[in-house]
Amino acid sequence: MARDSVDPVTLDLDTLRPYPDAGDPDSRAHDAADRLLLDESAEARQGVARREIAVIGDTFGALALACASDASDGVVRVHQDSLGGERALAANARSTGLEASVASLPLDPELVRDARVVLVRLPRSLEALRDIAGLIAAHAAPDVVVFAGGRIKHMSLGMNDVLREHFDTVDVSLARQKSRVLIAHGPHDGRDPEPSAARLRIGDTDVEVRAFGGVFAGAALDIGTRLLIDNLPDTIPGHADDPAVDLACGNGIVAATLALRHPGLRVYASDESAAAVASARATAAANGIADRMTVARDDALASLPAASASFIADRRDDRPAPVRRCSSRAAPGWRTVDRLEFGPPLPPVARETRRPDPSDRPHPEVHGHGLDTSLSGRLKRFQPSALRLGRRRRQRTDRMSGLPRQSHG
């Protein structure tokens, strides 16, 4: 039961910072769901050592650090899918002097082995929750109590059902500030996460795809990714020291397709999501190309030297800051961004931007596909030649879809 009148958290959560930290004094590294999770679990955590507590899905480290500050002995084990979340935890642990009290781990048995209290910030994907619940049920202590919470608008009854697949009882807390916590006891039928698998025919290439829970598109080909793959050039620049890059690789389908279509080509795939990286590695192994496909967990392409990549396939949601950072990884003189966009209610739109190319080299190229529903925002970012191409294509696709034509101002 939530205890509104008593705040059992000794750590001042307001001292924690989000990541990236834009310096806005009003931005917080915790929310109502985090506070409810901490309140709901406070009694269960009493007398429980840090080494018996695990936290999964912590946004910026508030859950793990509050648990660590309330307990002693050992470290609180933490898994965060997002690299940004992990960096926030590390920074907040440093600023609160709790570095030695928390440890970031992959989503594997050591994360939850013999844990007696597990706090979970609910993922949006039921498959991701299934991986988490199965892992806890397989490896935590038999008396483990799981507190899984989130904002009500992001929760569904399906989450209760997924928890019931692995726990005898699932109780629901009272709602507070538009948040709720599911409380699970009695682990059973545990299992380690296994990626879902599919064999897809993409053009004339058979590609094995693997996906752990929560990865974009699962073990399938997203329509936007198909658009990107269909528009990849026949000749891909690259060699051992300059691999073709699949930026924001998700399940690794673009990198694998490139490597399978071009025997001998080396590819470098990166994503900031731990589940995506694990999936892309599993995809590489399933296609027998792990020796030519490197997969890294990275924020955009931060680990690559500047001006080092001749070819980048870019299939992210529209994120302006990483786009700018990635541009700096392209080799000098990069010139063509063949950015294919798709966003409801518009049909697919293809357009091209051109930058001056002092060296006039035929490459490098960035082939991309992003999701951006703001038409005016998109048009503003492109050169006049790009608008012409975009307009032509959109008029054609508008006729095909029967949608009213858009005004381009």
Ligand SMILES: C[S@@+](CC[C@H](N)C(=O)[O-])C[C@H]1O[C@@H](n2cnc3c(N)ncnc32)[C@H](O)[C@@H]1O
């Ligand atoms: C639209 S999905 C595309 C995944 C895959 N390329 C595909 O087409 O199926 C976007 C991916 O971008 C990743 N992502 C978002 N921000 C990122 C960042 N800053 N650095 C690296 N990856 C990022 C997400 O984790 C997600 O896997």
